[in-house]
Amino acid sequence: MAELTETQAYTGKRGVTGLWSNQKFQRGLITAVATFLCILGVVVIMFPVAWMISTSLKTEAAALQFPPQWIPKPAVWHNYWVALTSNPFGIYFKNSMLYAITVMVLQTLSSALAAYGFAKLRAPGKNLIFLFVLATLMLPYEVTLIPQYVMFAKMGWLDSYKPLIIPQIFGASYSIFLLRQFMRGIPRDYEEAALIDGASYFSIWWRIILPLSMPALGAVAIITFMWHYNNFMGPLLYINSRLLYPVQLGLQQFQAPHGGTEYNLLMAASLVTILPPVIVFYFAQRFFIQGIVISGVKG
Amino acid sequence: MAVRILPKGRLSRREALWFWLFISPWVFGYVVFTLGPTLGALYLSFTHYDVINPPRWVGLQNYGILFHDFVFWQSLKVSAIYTALSVPLGIVFSLFIAILLNQKVPFLGVFRTLFFLPSVIPFVAATLLFIWILNPAFGIIDFFIRAFVGPNGLIPLGIDGPQWFQDPFWVIPAFTLISLWGFGSSMLIYLSALQGVPTALYEAATIDGAGYWKRFWHVTLPMISPVLLFTFITGIIGSFQTFTQAWVVNGGTGSPAYASMFYVLYLFVNAFRNFAIGTAAAQAWILFIVILVLTILALWVSRRYVYYESEEGGAF
Secondary structure: OHHHHHHHHHHHHHHHHHHHOOHHHHHHHHHHHHHHHHHHHHHHHHHHHHHHHHHHOOOHHHHOOOOOOOOOOOOOOHHHHHHHHOOOHHHHHHHHHHHHHHHHHHHHHHHHHHHHHHHHOOOOOHHHHHHHHHHHHHOOHHHHHHHHHHHHHHOOOOOOOHHHHHHHOOOOHHHHHHHHHHHHOOOOHHHHHHHHOOOOHHHHHHHHHHHHOHHHHHHHHHHHHHHHHHOOHHHHHHOOOHHHOOHHHHHHOOOOOOOOOOHHHHHHHHHHHOHHHHHHHHHHHHHHHHHHHHHHHHO | OOOOOOOHHHHHHHHHHHHHHHHHHHHHHHHHHHHHHHHHHHHHOOEEOOOOOOOEEOOOHHHHHHHOOHHHHHHHHHHHHHHHHHHHHHHHHHHHHHHHHHOOOOOHHHHHHHHHHHHHOOHHHHHHHHHHHOOOOOOHHHHHHHHHHOOOOOOOOOOOOOOHHHOOOOHHHHHHHHHHHOOHHHHHHHHHHHHOOOHHHHHHHHHOOOOHHHHHHHHHHHHHHHHHHHHHHHHHHHHHOOOHHHHHHHOOOOOOOOOOOOHHHHHHHHHHOOOOHHHHHHHHHHHHHHHHHHHHHHHHHHOOOOOOHHHHOOOO
16 A cells, blocks of 8 residues: 555656646646636635625624625615615716816826837936926825815806816826836837838827827826726816715715715625626726737847 | 846947837826926926915015925924824834735635725825714714713713814824824735845745744745835825825814824915915925935935845846
């Protein structure tokens, strides 16, 4: 018995050594380990979300029950109806989407313009001006908050989306910096070839730089969308009319009225409000997969 | 370089003109909505201003008030500890997941969406979710801790779960958990950068006999180093500006015992609760200077380690 085991172990060991040096096996093993870790990670990361879903389907009493009820019995689907109709969530959604999408499109484009200038074009004093971009990046918005509020109040822009949209459409330092970092990695060969062919810098930007920067543009656009969709302090400061509320101010209403937060309703409403960004992200993922385009220079 | 057929001066003047055209929208927005208000805040920091009456010049008084204010120093400390804890942990965690997703994992789209999901959850809702999950009496996390190592648990070590948001020691780790949960944005940036690394470099490294670890260390890390630096700096800036989570948890009190009085939270309380606009403006400017110093330090230290492909020119 012992001999047999030893022999088996021996041959097994040889087999394993052979496998280890096999490229295909290595790659397969790494994929398997990565997949396992991903599943583990998803379980940990998703647990609060699962708990959120579970809570959203409980009665108020069951939500506070201890030891916890894992699967709500009975499932109170009615919570969603109450959560979404006790406040005009349809209008909140429309407001949030108009605000976030407008800023996303205009800010990404204007940031890409400036980013190209800073990444590729040579001009005296460029580095000094870029220091201003960096400084803005480091500038806490609290610094500009109070003077901006006074300014917009004097312009009669309060209780509208103008103070939230207009300052954003000229580019954001965060996006400019990220896109510049990315564009610096694009080899000059393309541009110089286009310049010889007589292309203007604008058409180089539009026809060469933007398509090559798609993964970074996609990332910047999504982050911009998320930031403004989730923005809480800005709307809190500028929006007063309930019918102009974005989703975030609408969500907050679940916290305020009764003192004690109705977690089941809050979770139900939160779950519905996270759907639009999740859907946008899922469909924009192809931009990231296109990342291979950047290495197009290797061909 | 063969492009330089025309006299060099004309070409470079044309290029410089285009540079200004490209950045002109940003310059306009910067002057009107950033530079102007920033200088306005600087002016206000030297005044006494309560919104109702016009600002009155008081010199350095606001800065003097802050220097002798215990809560101000406490808020600086809280934000510094939170930054030192959440930023490095966040980078390691996001990079690790991004690398996993960059392998040939099946159902990549599904994994990516699930990992990203928490970071799209509104701050207010996410914070309320964690307040509830980390509740010492009814929270699910402390329920697990008690079930495993509590007095009557599987391994009866008699360890009870932390009081999280009620405990001066555990309150910052609790906030760190919220921030780690929203790691999706930096994960996306890393993933985008990883996918931008030319496969030719990996192939060349493999031919030269480099294993996975060496390829990661000598190809991946240098190629994504600008992006790592970027997320490090923005991570510091972002964590020093933490407000919404803290506001939802303690409504501006910084409880327990000012252990969660984040810098910007105190700034906000001073501006809109105490209506000490001048003092709040001074706080804002001090924050700006702190962030500026930290960033310049990071840029300076990292100069040797960050690699820009097209500048070095050697890669191709």
